[in-house]
Amino acid sequence: MKHPLSLFFVLLLSVTGSVHAFNGYYAPSPQPAVNPVQTIQNALQKLQAFGAGDKQSNPAQLRGFIENEIIPHFAFDQMTYWIAGPFARQMSAQNMQELEAQVKKTFLNSLSTHLGSYDAATTRVNFRPVNYRSQDEAVVSALIYSPNQPPAKLDFRMKARSNNQGSSWKIIDISANGISAALYYRQHFISTLRQYR
Numbered sequence: 001m002k003h004p005l006s007l008f009f010v011l012l013l014s015v016t017g018s019v020h021a022f023n024g025y026y027a028p029s030p031q032p033a034v035n036p037v038q039t040i041q042n043a044l045q046k047l048q049a050f051g052a053g054d055k056q057s058n059p060a061q062l063r064g065f066i067e068n069e070i071i072p073h074f075a076f077d078q079m080t081y082w083i084a085g086p087f088a089r090q091m092s093a094q095n096m097q098e099l100e101a102q103v104k105k106t107f108l109n110s111l112s113t114h115l116g117s118y119d120a121a122t123t124r125v126n127f128r129p130v131n132y133r134s135q136d137e138a139v140v141s142a143l144i145y146s147p148n149q150p151p152a153k154l155d156f157r158m159k160a161r162s163n164n165q166g167s168s169w170k171i172i173d174i175s176a177n178g179i180s181a182a183l184y185y186r187q188h189f190i191s192t193l194r195q196y197r
Contacts, residue, residue: 075170082182090196136160
């Protein structure tokens with residue numbers, strides 16, 4: 001079974017499909033002007049435009065695109081905290097920064113590999129209604145349809161984050177068919193994390 005980030009790569013490389021961007025069961029007005037589905041849809045559109053050109057075959061341009069256009073949609077500091085889990089209590093701020101750098105590097109390398117080799121012509125994505133857990137936290141779900149495979153479900157856990165340029169939605173975890181990327185990465189980095197027990 002593919003791990004959560006592999007399925008996320010499939011989504012990023014897929015056509016946008018049918019996008020439903022309306023409120024779920026509990027939907028107070030969030031601070032950011034763009035809702036969570038639109039945030040992911042905007043990233044998809046940028047990716048599609050990039051893939052339509054000839055830059056995707058250039059490793060340096062591909063990596064630069066990912067760093068500038070895809071990575072900013074993630075809150076790696078909060079992702080790293082979730083990945084650290086119970087080990088976070090024994091980690092210093094410097095330890096967390098070092099782990100965050102490792103997580104980001106691993107993610108960037110994996111995404112570069114997948115974006116450079118994946119053909120999304122036959123993949124379809126259907127976004128589900130946004131589930132707002134609070135005014136600044138939401139879950140965006142998407143169903144991914146690929147030939148000869150059962151539909152896969154991705155859940156993007158997102159948080160409204162503010163900076164000097166305003167507020168925006170950031171991805172803090174991804175679950176694929178109920179399996180969390182944070183838990184996957186916790187196992188990936190378990191030997192590093194155990195030194196903080």
